[in-house]
Structure formats: structure tokens, C-alpha cells
Amino acid sequence: MNSKTLLYILKRLLLAAVTVWVVITVTFFVMHAVPGGPFQGEKSMTEAAQAALEAKYGLDKPLGTQYVTYLKDVVTKFDFGPSLKQKGRDVVDIIVDGLSTSAELGLAAAFIALIIGVVLGSIAALRRNSIFDRIIMVITTAFVSMPSFIMGTLLLTLFSIKLGIFPANGAAENGLVLPIVTLSLYPMAYITRLTRSSMLDVLGQDYIRTARAKGVSGMKIIFGHALKNSLIPVITYFGPMLAGIVTGSLVVEQIFAVPGIGRAFVNSITNRDYTMIMGTTIVLATLIVVMNLISDILYKIVDPRINLE
Amino acid sequence: MSKNPFNNQIDMENFMADDFNQATDEEKAYVVQMRPSTTFFKDGVKRLLKNKVATVCFFIIIIITLAAIFLPMVWPYKYDTMLGNIPGQPVDASFNNLKPFEYGRTELAKIDAGQKVFPHIFGTDAQGRDYFIRVVYGTRISLAVGFFASIIVLIIGLTIGSISGYCGGKIDMFIMRIVDIIYSLPDTLMVILLSSVLKVTLSSALEGTALEKLGSNMISLFIVFGLLYWVSMARLIRGQILSLREQEYVLASRAAGAKGKWIILKHLLPNCISLVIISTALQIPSAIFTESYLSFLGLGVNAPMPSLGSLASDALNGISSYAYRMVIPAVVISLIVLSLNLFGDGLRDAFDPKLNK
Numbered sequence: 114m115n116s117k118t119l120l121y122i123l124k125r126l127l128l129a130a131v132t133v134w135v136v137i138t139v140t141f142f143v144m145h146a147v148p149g150g151p152f153q154g155e156k157s158m159t160e161a162a163q164a165a166l167e168a169k170y171g172l173d174k175p176l177g178t179q180y181v182t183y184l185k186d187v188v189t190k191f192d193f194g195p196s197l198k199q200k201g202r203d204v205v206d207i208i209v210d211g212l213s214t215s216a217e218l219g220l221a222a223a224f225i226a227l228i229i230g231v232v233l234g235s236i237a238a239l240r241r242n243s244i245f246d247r248i249i250m251v252i253t254t255a256f257v258s259m260p261s262f263i264m265g266t267l268l269l270t271l272f273s274i275k276l277g278i279f280p281a282n283g284a285a286e287n288g289l290v291l292p293i294v295t296l297s298l299y300p301m302a303y304i305t306r307l308t309r310s311s312m313l314d315v316l317g318q319d320y321i322r323t324a325r326a327k328g329v330s331g332m333k334i335i336f337g338h339a340l341k342n343s344l345i346p347v348i349t350y351f352g353p354m355l356a357g358i359v360t361g362s363l364v365v366e367q368i369f370a371v372p373g374i375g376r377a378f379v380n381s382i383t384n385r386d387y388t389m390i391m392g393t394t395i396v397l398a399t400l401i402v403v404m405n406l407i408s409d410i411l412y413k414i415v416d417p418r419i420n421l422e
Numbered sequence: 423m424s425k426n427p428f429n430n431q432i433d434m435e436n437f438m439a440d441d442f443n444q445a446t447d448e449e450k451a452y453v454v455q456m457r458p459s460t461t462f463f464k465d466g467v468k469r470l471l472k473n474k475v476a477t478v479c480f481f482i483i484i485i486i487t488l489a490a491i492f493l494p495m496v497w498p499y500k501y502d503t504m505l506g507n508i509p510g511q512p513v514d515a516s517f518n519n520l521k522p523f524e525y526g527r528t529e530l531a532k533i534d535a536g537q538k539v540f541p542h543i544f545g546t547d548a549q550g551r552d553y554f555i556r557v558v559y560g561t562r563i564s565l566a567v568g569f570f571a572s573i574i575v576l577i578i579g580l581t582i583g584s585i586s587g588y589c590g591g592k593i594d595m596f597i598m599r600i601v602d603i604i605y606s607l608p609d610t611l612m613v614i615l616l617s618s619v620l621k622v623t624l625s626s627a628l629e630g631t632a633l634e635k636l637g638s639n640m641i642s643l644f645i646v647f648g649l650l651y652w653v654s655m656a657r658l659i660r661g662q663i664l665s666l667r668e669q670e671y672v673l674a675s676r677a678a679g680a681k682g683k684w685i686i687l688k689h690l691l692p693n694c695i696s697l698v699i700i701s702t703a704l705q706i707p708s709a710i711f712t713e714s715y716l717s718f719l720g721l722g723v724n725a726p727m728p729s730l731g732s733l734a735s736d737a738l739n740g741i742s743s744y745a746y747r748m749v750i751p752a753v754v755i756s757l758i759v760l761s762l763n764l765f766g767d768g769l770r771d772a773f774d775p776k777l778n779k
Contacts, residue, residue, distance in 0.1 A: 128602055128603070128606060129606070131603055132603055132606045132607060135603055135607065136607060136608075136612075139612070139615075140615060143615060143616060143619050144619065146619060146623060147619055147622055147623065254760065254763075254764075255756070255760065257763075258707070258756050258759040258760035258763055259752070259755075259756045259759075260711055260714055260715060260718075260731075260755060262714075262715065262718045262731075262734065262735075263734060263748075263752040263755065263756070266734070266737075266738060266741060266748050266752075267748070267749070267752065269741070270741055270742075270745045270748065274741065274742045274745075356608055356610070359608075359611075360608075360610035360611065360715075363614075363719070364715065364718055364719065367719075368738070379719060382614065382618045382719065382720075382721070383720065385622075390615065390618070394611050394612075394614075394615050397608065397611055398607070398608045398611050398612075401608040401611075402606060402608070405606060
């Protein structure tokens with residue numbers, strides 16, 4: 114690793130930190146721009162009760178003070194305050210509760226997408242223009258242009274309601290199978306296409322011809338030379354893939370009633386549970402920013418030829 | 423005379439006398455093969471038409487668009503008319519949840535009396551509204567959202583990108599840092615956040631204005647697109663302008679006394695045009711995607727206006743008995759997004775051979 118790479122990493126780290134700060138700031142001010150504040154709409158509340166609640170949550174202080182307090186709590190203590198609608202629970206507890214389920218869902222989906230995508234993509238590239246290649250391309254094109262909520266409901270209808278193979282409730286046994294499949298289809302299709310095109314690109318390179326000319330066996334060329342190099346673009350997709358899985362999980366968890374962060378987030382939007390919306394947005398956004406950072410840095414380290422600017 | 427194979431002398435016996443005459447105009451015309459001159463645009467269209475997939479997709483898009491525009495004008499039902507709900511009479515529940523090609527009670531009576539009743543091709547929804555026209559109307563909304571959102575993105579991205587690329591220096595640096603930050607924001611989360619708040623904020627502000635009919639959700643969708651999605655367009659344009667402004671013809675124009683605005687408008691932007699068309703074409707399906715996603719979360723267009731996403735989301739309630747209500751908008755969204763994507767790819771291949779590697 115040379116000094117240029119190090120400088121790049123530092124720059125990216127700084128950018129990531131600024132991004133997270135922007136997310137926190139935007140979230141805070143956007144939420145406080147809601148007319149009437151977070152307690153509007155609860156008609157049963159008297160003015161005195163409302164004032165008491167606002168005092169309790171610190172909403173009566175000037176906006177600047179509130180912002181500094183919030184920022185300090187978030188950064189130093191991971192404290193997003195109490196949930197406004199689920200009485201007596203802290204936002205961070207609700208997030209931690211959902212995190213294990215969501216992480217299981219997301220990681221499984223990412224893993225499946227990666228393995229199947231790379232295998233299918235490589236086969237498609239090696240058997241270029243064959244029937245197999247064509248079928249894979251048609252199917253992946255279809256998957257890429259279908260929103261995850263549609264995929265989810267179609268799978269739900271088919272496998273839970275019509276065939277009854279998997280439960281429709283994500284909390285039940287085997288309940289995560291369908292959500293994982295739903296979430297993995299889009300990145301799988303994307304990785305397949307990515308691997309195929311980069312594999313085709315690599316197979317046309319001179320060093321592959323050289324290896325072939327000096328008599329290296331086909332398998333060794335594929336696994337030793339071609340696959341390794343064609344996976345470089347796939348690394349850059351790690352960050353966007355995670356972002357896609359996170360946002361996809363919002364609707365997928367809703368459809369399959371999976372008790373994860375995504376569902377908590379969507380419910381908090383419908384309930385207008387503002388502290389919860391803020392907390393979840395910040396946690397998920399930070400997750401995505403960090404994943405993007407890792408995938409970008411990894412990309413530069415794996416392939417030193419890549420121009421840093 | 424024996425022929426020496428290495429002899430370079432011309433063998434005069436093989437030539438006729440008139441071989442040495444001057445060529446006539448006809449003969450000259452035979453040799454010169456001029457192709458009719460072609461413009462960049464014509465050339466691109468020719469390449470595009472050769473691409474069968476893109477051409478088919480183009481016609482699918484045209485057909486869907488025309489249907490979405492004109493069918494609601496001639497169709498006998500309205501998207502928001504509850505057929506069983508006639509003012510002054512008790513609600514006729516026989517119109518609700520009709521299967522395809524079924525009729526409500528009063529319609530059956532009309533048919534028995536020998537009158538013709540226009541069929542409900544996709545049946546009706548839970549509130550007795552003709553589902554076919556709702557799907558058509560939803561398609562119209564989704565296409566409109568996709569189109570206008572892309573136009574907004576185009577205008578903002580083009581303006582900022584060309585300023586940044588042309589001015590360079592500190593301005594460029596400043597704009598690009600902002601772009602970097604917005605680019606690394608998780609867009610979907612921000613879209614959800616902004617639309618969930620704007621929805622509340624705008625609905626009170628819009629009351630009584632001309633924009634009210636459009637609905638606060640739709641406007642917040644446009645605002646969000648305008649705020650977040652211009653960055654990739656701006657980056658593309660900036661990159662293109664940066665490489666273009668070093669070209670000799672720009673230098674020549676500047677030497678001839680041209681000012682910044684003239685150079686941007688007359689020299690730089692026309693050379694970005696294919697890039698702009700391509701990325702706008704590819705922006706539309708992604709906007710439609712985002713809109714349907716937001717509609718599904720309940721943040722899309724305001725009821726009773728349907729969009730393909732909200733139709734799919736509504737269908738979720740009756741998914742076990744009326745699965746086709748889910749499948750129909752799903753198929754339409756996928757068809758639109760797929761055709762637009764393939765057409766956009768075709769455009770890229772046809773109009774920007776450099777990008778096509």
C-alpha cells in the first residue's frame with residue numbers, strides 16, 4: 114500500500130464521516146420541520162399534558178440546543194431517545210431487537226446472491242451464446258426489472274397461499290426462506306450479469322491467450338486467471354448490493370411479517386413515531402455508508418491498477 | 423517470344439487502342455460511389471432500428487403510452503366512480519369485487535332487458551371501481567411521474583454539471599464536494615424520510631392552490647427527486663464537459679471572441695446531447711421504480727388517484743382471493759421498466775459507440 118492509496122482511504126473516511134453527519138443533521142431538521150411537532154394528531158391530549166410531554170422529551174428548548182444534545186447522544190452513547198409511540202421503550206432497544214433477524218435475512222440473501230450469481234454468470238460467459246446463456250440472460254433481465262415488493266407478493270401467493278409449502282409469517286419456522294429468496298433475486302440477477310460481462314472481458318485479454326498458448330489447462334485458466342480478475346467489478350457492487358438489500362428488506366419484511374428493523378421502520382412511518390424514524394434512518398444509513406466505504410477501499414486494494422482519481 | 427516471368431515490361435499485345443482514351447463521364451460515375459450524406463442523428467436512428475429488441479421495446483412503450491393517454495377519454499367508466507354508489511340510493515354492494523367480465527345487479531337487469539353493457543375486463547375493486555381503467559390510469563400516473571421526475575433531474579443536473587465542468591477551479595471543487603456527499607447518501611432512505619415529512623408539511627401549504635389537485639405526495643416526490651437524483655447526471659455532464667473544453671474548436675471559438683455562455687450553449691452542450699438522452703431514458707424506469715416502491719409504503723400518489731405501485735399495494739389485502747389484481751399491475755410495471763431499460767440500452771449502443779465496450 115503506497116501513500117497515494119493511504120491518502121485515498123483517508124479521504125474516503127472523511128467523506129463517510131461527513132455523510133453520516135449530514136444524514137443525522139438532515140434527519141433531525143426534517144423531522145422538526147413537521148408542523149405542530151411530533152405530538153400533533155393525538156387529539157385526546159390536553160394542552161397541559163402536551164406541554165408536559167414536550168418538556169419531558171426536551172422539545173421545549175430552542176432547536177439549536179436540541180440539535181446539539183441529540184448529536185452528542187447519538188455519537189457518544191448511541192442514544193436515539195425514547196420511542197414516542199411504544200411507551201417505555203428506547204429506540205435503540207427496538208433497533209437492537211430487530212437487528213439480529215434483519216441481519217440474518219440480509220446476510221443470507223447477500224451470500225446466496227453472490228454464490229449463485231458468480232456461478233451462473235461464469236457459466237453464461239464460458240458458454241456464450243448457448244441456449245443456457247440465453248435463458249440466463251432472459252431470466253436475469255426479468256428479475257432486474259421487477260420491484261422487490263412485487264416479487265415478494267408473487268412468491269407469497271404462490272408458495273404460501275396456493276401451494277402451502279412455506280409459512281406466510283416470517284416469525285414461524287422456515288418463515289425466513291421466502292423473504293431471503295425474494296431479497297436475493299435482484300442482486301443475484303445483477304451479479305450474474307456483472308460477472309458474465311466482466312468474465313467475457315477478461316477472457317478476451319492477452320494474458321488468457323498467453324496462458325492458453327503455453328498449455329495451461331482449461332480449469333486452471335478459469336479458476337486461476339479468469340475468475341479472480343473478473344470478480345473485481347463484483348466487489349464494487351458490494352456496497353450498492355447492501356443498500357439494495359436494506360431498502361428491499363423494508364417492504365419484504367412488511368409483506369412476510371418478519372420482525373426486523375425494516376418492519377419497525379415502516380410501522381414508525383405509518384405511526385409517525387418520529388424518534389423511531391430518526392433512529393432507524395441514521396442506523397441504516399450509517400450501515401450503508403460504511404459498507405460502501407469498505408467496498409470502495411477493498412476495490413482499490415485488490416486492483417492497484419485502478420486510477421485513484 | 424518466350425515470356426520471362428520476372429520481366430517488368432508491359433505486354434502491349436494485351437491492350438486495345440481505345441483503352442488509352444479518356445474516361446467518359448458515365449464511366450467516372452460508375453467508379454465514384456458516393457453515399458448520401460448523413461447526420462449524426464440519422465446515423466444513430468439507423469443503428470437503433472437495426473437493433474430488433476430495442477425497436478420492439480420502443481413500440482411497446484409507444485403503445486402503452488398512447489393507451490394510457492387516450493383510453494381514459496373513450497372508456498365508459500371513470501377511475502374514481504364507485505359503480506354501486508349512486509347518490510340518493512343505498513350502496514349496491516353487488517358491484518364490489520367483481521371478477522373479470524362479471525356484472526353488477528343493475529347491469530345484469532339491463533342485459534336481461536336486451537341492452538348492451540360494457541364489460542368490466544378486469545372486474546372491479548373492493549369499492550366497486552372498474553379495475554381496468556384504474557390500471558390504465560395508474561399506468562398514466564406512473565409514466566408521468568417517471569417522465570417529469572427525469573426532466574427535473576435533467577434540468578438541474580445539466581445546469582449544475584455544465585457550470586461545474588466549464589468553470590473548473592474552486593467552483594468545481596465546491597460543487598463536486600456537495601455532489602460527493604449527496605451521492606453517498608443512501609437515496610431510498612432519504613426519499614422515504616423526506617416524502618414522509620413533506621407529505622404532512624405540503625398538504626396544508628397546498629390547500630386552495632392549483633397544485634392541490636396534483637396531490638402533496640406527488641409534489642413531494644418531485645421535490646425529492648430534484649434534491650437527490652441530479653447528482654449522477656451532474657457528474658456525467660461535468661466529466662463530458664471537462665474533456666470537451668480542451669478540444670481545439672473550443673479554443674478556436676474562444677480566440678474568435680466567444681464568451682462562456684455561447685461556448686457552453688453552442689459547443690459543449692450539443693456534444694453532450696447523446697449522453698443526456700441516454701441517461702434520461704435510463705432515469706425514467708428508475709423513477710417509476712422508486713414511485714412504485716414509495717406507493718407501496720403508502721407514500722406515493724394521493725388516493726383515490728391510482729398508480730401502479732398503489733394498485734399493487736391495495737391488492738395485497740385481498741391477495742388470497744383476488745391474486746390477479748396484484749399480478750396485473752405487477753406485469754405492467756415490469757413490462758414498462760423492462761422495455762424502457764432495453765430501449766435505453768439500445769439508445770446507448772446506437773448513439774454513443776464509445777460507451778459501448
